[in-house]
Amino acid sequence: MAENTKQAFLQYKSDQNVRWCPGCGDHAILNALQKTMAELEVPNEDLAVISGIGCSSRLPYYMNTYGFHTIHGRASAMASGVKVANPKLQVWQITGDGDALAIGGNHFIHAIRRNIDLNVILFNNQIYGLTKGQYSPTSKRGFISKTSPFGTIEYPFRPGELTIGARGYFFARTIDKEIKLSVHVMKAAAKHKGTSIVEVLQNCVIYNNNTHQEITDKKYKDDRTIVLEHGKPMIFGKERNKGLILEGITLKVVTIGENGITEKDILVHDAHCEDPTIHLKLADMEYPDFPVALGVIRDAAAPVYDECAQQQIEEIKEKSKIKSFHDLVTTGDVWEVK
């Protein structure tokens, strides 16, 4: 069995040498993606992996699938074209925080708004890796980088908030080195119909080392993150004794067993509810006030662009008297010259 899984996993690797820096979080994300495909058993030829430009966007070269490494920022639009042209393909979009949220911000929000069935993996290292270390739209306020030697004076985007703001129906978060969790959310993303955004907290060892360390480090991870699961109470902590409740309209961290709180008081995660209010609050939770939410935060159903586009064509084809080019040009105001 183990041998078989290994075999299946290797089937998605291309013959190219992986060129990321040793220790870069991208290696683990690539592994997780290949494992996801192996577990979903998608035929290689039905996969299209589309990226923009950045360290992360090199990923398609390492996959034995159809792949297109396009231009900076335009991956969402390119991938949208691929999916609308051939809805049978399972389309993965690989993008960085700069690629998706700076130069490609417009395409990113519009792909989400349309709800095209794309599985987007957003490598969030809070830095421009490929261009060697400038701050990005997800860098924390005050962040020092080559282009912000005195600290940035701008607030970062929160990818979850942006996704929900653009009317997104799927948002999940994982950590590069947590391969099991990554495979879990990537599978959920693949199964979700519509645009799925998976934010991966990725470490750039060279230009932004340990940027997520305070939450991803094994020592504190359990206390500083919460893995959400649909239908399960929102409990976290090494001792599994902390939880989230709603007080008025705000979330609050409580300790089970203190102040009369029991497990029954803890919120139960409903990823499928259409109203995104709680999902937004969960996605926006930041350490140290809150644990950072991981897992599938939102996974609700909505009409899917590429399906609707196909359906509309089928319906109109059925109804229209025009079945061919010839029908079109000979219908209407025509006359004969003899």
Next chain:
Amino acid sequence: MAKKSKVIEREEVVVRFSGDSGDGMQLTGSLFSFSSAIYGNDISTFPDFPAEIRAPQGTIGGVSGFQVHFGHSEVYTPGDNADVLVAMNPAALKANLEWLKPGATIVIDVDSFDDKNLAKAGYKSNDPIEEDNLSSYNIIKAPITTMTKNSLKDMGLDNKTILRSKNMYALGLVFWLFNRPLENTERIIREKFSKNPEVAEANIKVLEAGYNYGVIIQAGTPSYHISPADIRKGTYRNLNGNKAIAWGFLLAAEKSGLELFLGSYPITPATEILQELSARKDLGVKVFQAEDEIAGISTAIGASFAGDLAITTTSGPGLALKGEALGLAVMAELPLVVVNVQRGGPSTGLPTKTEQSDLMQALYGRNGESPLVVMAASSPVNCFDYAFYAAKVAIEHMTPVILLSDGFLANGTQPWRIPEEGEFPEIKPPFVEKPAEEWNVYERDPEKLNRYWALPGTPGYQHRIGGLEKDFLTGAVSYDHHNHDKMVKIRKEKIDRIADFIPPLEILGDEDADLLIVGWGGTFGHLYTALEALHDEGKKVALAHFSYISPLPRNSYEVLKKYSKIVVCELNLGQFASYLRSQFPDVVLHQYNKVEGLPFTVAELKDHFNKMLEE
């Protein structure tokens, strides 16, 4: 029918319908041109509407016009100046005086020439004829508004509907002027208003009333007669350049067996192509209205990668935004057609006006050595042919193609003969035929040098492409300097070889001319008409009109070399002339340029050519 007092036999006539934006002049003009076409005249039309959607009523800024040129031999332009002007208000009269032939007939609606409207049009007195010195024109003062009201007074219609049919009165009168039957127009009106038969009958009643007014006032008013043109047999319809482009792609999709994908963002004057194809879901067209031009081309490139016939349509500012992605299509060697309907520039420029100033942008507006195909349509109806061939070249040679049209071609109409079965060739996409194990992503057809197309979804042919330089054979990323040099050269060579697959440059007019006129794109009609006029005067002139610009036809140099005096005419400051000089440095080229947002006039071309002939 009453006998005409004076019938003038004419070769050709230009009629201009002009009125307020709300006066229905576009419909009037189209009805008139359609009935002339059915009658057997050759026609060319051009609408002229204000850039502002709701310009103030009665002002010159709000004047909307429609010009029809028809004749009993072939007609190539909508005409410089009008023989007949219909002016529904004082502003329409004022705005069009510049474009009248000496002694032209002017039909005015005297009812609208009140003090208020005269003032809005900028007249100082209440006698525009006197004020503008129009006594040499043949002016028909028709009480159009009153007569329209009179003829509909018993039909129980509201005032607004009644006033809206004024344009039919004017149309009826013009039909009388040209001795034309009304049946066809009446049939179209009934079809057009089939859901509202009352309105249809009202319009027809007014149309007939207008015609009868002509019969009554005929004394002293000339009536023109233009015999049918000698036109090739077939089934015809009127088509403008934008619709022709959309339809050319539909045929290309059918002939290539590919599905058509359009990614586009609205921009004047290209929007109509997007709208036309959006309505063609019945033919399976996938239209993606993108968030901007970059997404328009990017979705198209994605669709091309996935195996569709992918196109994107825009105008100059949009082409600027598409530059980087075009480079990707060059590098990835994927088929793609970019239509650029040129307008006045730079920047937002003159959105509703025509110009040819994006040629350099099309040829060179990208980073790196990024050769591609540039073609230009030269008449409203051959926009159809060039859209078809742009798609054919893109697919069969695996390359992006930029097809240039312009505002003049986009909105102008001509009768279009519906092509018969077999008139257009099949399009053969170069799909990979080799077994997957033997195939390399960048191996090429030995003759055309295109790489082969392997579509996602096909088992075994998984491959990766992208914007980074690729190995000459395997397509793996390569930074090798020798490889880059080889790839740059082969991409250029691939485009150059397309010259073997396009028609040679033709010479129209006198082979041994004293003056060779050179043009490209949408100026053909004016250049050719000027040539014919000079020819009739016994002058020896020839025209070489280019539709393939990159690559140029193989015989271009040979043709140019034959002439000692050459003038390149274009609606810019000399972009094509510069391009030709860069290709053929020893050929001496004169230039005739105009950048007013307007087409050439035949008269100004004739003057200029005559001067050159005398020098």
